[in-house]
Amino acid sequence: MTGVISYLVFFLILALILSIAVLGLNLQWGFTGLFNAGVAGFIAVGAYVMAILTGPARDAVFGGFGLPFAVGLIGAMVAAGFAALLVGLVTLRLKGEYLAVATFGIAVTIQLVCLNWEYVTGGTLGLISIPNPARALADGPLAQNTLYLLIVVLVGSLAFWCFERIVQSPWGRMLKAIREDEEAAASLGKNPTRIRLESFVIGCMAMGLSGALYVGFIGYVSPSDFLPIVTFQIWTMLIVGGSANNRGAVLGAIIVWAVWTTSGFVISKLVPTEIQAQGGAMQAILIGLILVLMLLGRPRGLIGERISVSRHARF
Template identity: 40%
Template sequence: MIDYLVAISIIVGIYAIFAIGLNLEWGFTGLINFGHVGFLAIGAYTTVLMNLSGAPIWLSMASGVVLAAFFGLLVGIPTLRLREDYLAIVTIGFSEIVRLFLLNEEWLTRGPMGLFGYDRPFEAMIPFDYNYFLFILVFGSLAVIYLLLEKLVHSPWGRVLKSIREDEDVASALGKDVFRYKIQALMIGSAIAGLAGAFLAFNMQYINPRNFIPMETFYAWIIVVLGGSARNKGTILGAIIVQSFYTGTRYLQDYVPLASHQIAALRVMVIGVLLVLLMMYKPQGLLGRKEELTLGQ
């Protein structure tokens, strides 16, 4: 039972890290990143590929994080000076290109067969169940990221981000280089997604391109929106709720007369319905502050 809870908690922690990166981009800065999963994939594959070619695991993880941030820069340059929704279109395309690359460049990624047999940090040294160590590692990292982000968003830098979200013309009228701030937010958010990717790889011990479908991005979205955009605490709460929903409905097919593909489709539909209803009636989510997140309403 404890083992099971630890295993579930690790997944919650990884999704919380993944989504808290998105919260910096969407919640605080108002960037519509629909390709967040692409950065998760880059983090996971870079970590694994570096390690499989002989690099120590810490260096591999660092490379994954840096490369994810670098791709954040690349995606941001053509889009962040333009309308908000261009970023949405380009990022979703970017994440699909990443997935197609992983699927088709078999010389590098082994394509649909995926990758396994890589190291995990300190695995040889841990005398007890590795999951317990991974649990500590994931939640330790989440705590550090949480504290750093809280510090950042309450700094002058963070206040500029929020002003960009609410009205970027005002921010630029005050002499702030809006484009720079947006790029920085996107790079930091992507780096965090890259780290989540490394943890995902450690948790699964086997990665393949199917782990990185566009829907993963929207799990992060529902986590952020449900918990309350621009509230890092809310993101963690959102991750707990969404994962509980998934775990809770996993054995549903033993009780309802529906085929397994129908239950899977229904679960995803619930996410979609929730996203629409929240954006229509409660865009500030559970913990958000209505007076702060106006979205023009």
């Protein structure tokens, strides 16, 4: 029984951490219509900055400032936001598919930097022994993980609340206006390029936060954690849950992560260890199938966007 509970806690920690990134993507794609194909890259920026800010000092590697957990989280968000600002200034003039190609390239480039800039990122080995704040406060793995889950729930709820406020605000309505008809929005005196950039930066900050929470929990960071498949998982979570609906984003994160971990567990039991690469491939194929079938059969997702009509409209 404790086994089940501790696994459930572990599962929820990761699912909720990922759901924060899904919320960020939801703001970009669901509400603004920006195709960010480089999600993994921005999660990586947050993760590495967290590791550099809160990790212990190391020989021959930059960073290891040993700063508090909260400072790490904020630093990660700022760094991911700054990276998004740079990227956005160059690419957000591009719309639609060109943005997809450009952001895909950014993720590839960020991964290359993580692999090769050893002085900052530790190269292929990555950075290890990042302190987990729950370790210092509780005894035993279950208590520690439960405490970390509380932290994640707290931070996640805060993020959820912020995103709900954002999309219900006048600024949030403006996002939808731009998504639906950019020229009409511009004719009303809005500046679509600037608003797209703001939405892109805020969304990427959430991705950075998600990366930082991940590193704080796992305790190390390495380039192999941020392969393009992560981008893909986040996207599938959003599509399954339903884009342009923050509840859908969280629901999708939990469901897809459940499918991913369960299928991984089943495959590892059934597939002999010699062909483990094939087992991993089956998992990816499953996710790809879910995505394509969802797009074909229920493009709105499980709980899609609610149709909103202005209070002042009369029929």
